[in-house]
Amino acid sequence: MHPPGPDSEQLRVENAALRRRISQLERAQCRARCPDTAALLDNFPGMAYRCQNDNNWTMDYVSTGCLALTGYPPEALMRSRVIYSDLIHPEDRSRVWDQVQLALGEQRTFEIEYRINHADGEIRWAWERGWGLWSDHGELLTLEGFITDISAYKRAEQALRDHQATLRALLDTPEDSMLLMDATGKLIACNDMTARQLRRDRQQLIGSSLFAQLPTEVAANLHRQLKKVIASAEPIRFQEQYRDRWFDHTLYPVCNAHRQVSQLALYSRDITEQKQLERTLEQLAISDPLTGLFNRRQFWSLAEQSLAQAVRKRTPTSALMIDIDHFKSINDRHGHLIGDQVLQTIASELKLNLRHSDILCRYGGEEFAALLPETDLSTASETAERLRQCIADTPVETDQGPLSLTISIGVAELVGGFRTRVSTLLECADRKLYAAKQAGRDRIACWTPSDDELQRLAGNDRGL
Numbered sequence: 171m172h173p174p175g176p177d178s179e180q181l182r183v184e185n186a187a188l189r190r191r192i193s194q195l196e197r198a199q200c201r202a203r204c205p206d207t208a209a210l211l212d213n214f215p216g217m218a219y220r221c222q223n224d225n226n227w228t229m230d231y232v233s234t235g236c237l238a239l240t241g242y243p244p245e246a247l248m249r250s251r252v253i254y255s256d257l258i259h260p261e262d263r264s265r266v267w268d269q270v271q272l273a274l275g276e277q278r279t280f281e282i283e284y285r286i287n288h289a290d291g292e293i294r295w296a297w298e299r300g301w302g303l304w305s306d307h308g309e310l311l312t313l314e315g316f317i318t319d320i321s322a323y324k325r326a327e328q329a330l331r332d333h334q335a336t337l338r339a340l341l342d343t344p345e346d347s348m349l350l351m352d353a354t355g356k357l358i359a360c361n362d363m364t365a366r367q368l369r370r371d372r373q374q375l376i377g378s379s380l381f382a383q384l385p386t387e388v389a390a391n392l393h394r395q396l397k398k399v400i401a402s403a404e405p406i407r408f409q410e411q412y413r414d415r416w417f418d419h420t421l422y423p424v425c426n427a428h429r430q431v432s433q434l435a436l437y438s439r440d441i442t443e444q445k446q447l448e449r450t451l452e453q454l455a456i457s458d459p460l461t462g463l464f465n466r467r468q469f470w471s472l473a474e475q476s477l478a479q480a481v482r483k484r485t486p487t488s489a490l491m492i493d494i495d496h497f498k499s500i501n502d503r504h505g506h507l508i509g510d511q512v513l514q515t516i517a518s519e520l521k522l523n524l525r526h527s528d529i530l531c532r533y534g535g536e537e538f539a540a541l542l543p544e545t546d547l548s549t550a551s552e553t554a555e556r557l558r559q560c561i562a563d564t565p566v567e568t569d570q571g572p573l574s575l576t577i578s579i580g581v582a583e584l585v586g587g588f589r590t591r592v593s594t595l596l597e598c599a600d601r602k603l604y605a606a607k608q609a610g611r612d613r614i615a616c617w618t619p620s621d622d623e624l625q626r627l628a629g630n631d632r633g634l
């Protein structure tokens with residue numbers, strides 16, 4: 171009969187006490203042998219440990235860094251007052267166990283990141299590197315390693331991730347293209363819109379030269395702007411046509427610690443629709459909506475420039491005032507819409523029969539004005555006669571069938587070297603138009619050198 175043996179709990183307690191004692195002895199031994207090593211471990215910004223491969227990670231030895239890492243003094247862990255596995259965040263416990271066991275099975279070191287519950291109630295991030303120690307018979311004796319607080323690093327990592335997510339969200343605005351390149355034009359980052367516009371895969375673009383992706387002229391212009399930004403360290407805004415679209419670009423400098431422009435950010439917005447609208451508005455501002463000819467305001471502005479040039483070059487300029495005969499009766503008989511069709515047809519006929527350099531406008535109602543640069547009275551009267559003939563010979567096609575029409579034209583010339591206002595020249599032509607109407611219509615009437623009207627009016631304008 172055997173004497174009653176100690177129960178298993180008693181054995182475990184004794185065993186733990188024995189191990190702690192051994193550990194203390196080892197530490198003392200270690201200090202005696204190599205006092206610097208122990209001091210080094212204690213001064214390390216982290217916790218060196220030796221523990222058992224059990225569910226509690228029972229600590230046989232921890233360095234003084236334990237206090238900073240866990241908030242508990244080393245004795246608390248070494249006397250199992252605090253169980254290390256309880257400090258590991260519940261969500262990380264099994265992962266830690268599995269990773270350690272896997273590494274031990276392969277007899278290699280392990281590195282794990284996990285959360286621990288600090289004594290102050292906060293959750294800290296820990297990084298652990300450990301390894302096993304085996305007896306000559308291959309029996310695992312103990313685990314030892316090092317655990318350090320990486321909370322600051324984790325916070326920075328998270329902040330960086332958040333920052334990157336924000337940047338990515340900004341970069342991936344659906345409408346605008348954004349890219350970052352180095353000072354040689356090599357792409358560092360770009361959003362999906364850039365890739366779509368360049369018709370390339372985003373990943374393929376990174377590392378390639380932006381200039382190589384663009385048509386020669388666009389690349390040359392961008393290169394010029396890039397050099398300007400690098401030299402001035404100031405952003406530049408410019409517009410450019412690329413393929414069939416218009417873009418508004420802003421090129422921003424990105425400076426390094428030495429305040430040199432080391433990278434450039436290009437932000438591009440597709441403004442094609444805006445450009446089209448601008449063009450339409452510009453067109454509307456200068457043209458007559460019914461006939462598409464210049465409106466009166468634009469005519470005056472262009473005519474003033476033309477007259478100024480004529481004075482400088484001492485060349486003659488002529489003006490025609492053109493009016494449809496009995497237009498009121500067309501409206502009265504056929505209605506306003508047919509009247510509009512007639513106006514449109516006459517306008518395009520006049521345009522077709524004048525030179526490209528002549529300035530033609532709808533002056534008002536059924537009246538048109540034309541300024542003929544570098545044209546003397548004789549040529550102008552020939553032109554006017556040709557116009558009259560053309561309208562008289564060509565019935566206007568309308569929804570109510572063809573209509574025969576005539577026009578009357580007054581012609582005036584400003585002789586080369588004279589200086590006058592557009593209004594003066596037109597007034598003279600208008601008087602001649604009145605004369606043509608009075609004389610029976612379907613005819614032209616020209617200012618003749620015997621008329622002193624223009625001379626007199628021009629004289630009044632002297633000194634302009």
Ligand SMILES: Nc1nc2c(ncn2[C@@H]2O[C@H](COP(=O)(O)OP(=O)(O)OP(=O)(O)O)[C@@H](O)[C@H]2O)c(=O)[nH]1
Nearest residue numbers: 493494495496497498499501506507509510535536
């Ligand atoms: N359909 C149409 N008619 C217009 C427009 N602007 C002016 N008119 C008409 O043009 C006519 C001009 O009439 P009048 O000034 O009497 O001249 P006219 O009938 O051509 O007679 P004469 O010039 O003396 O040969 C008027 O009935 C105006 O209403 C327009 O944009 N469309």
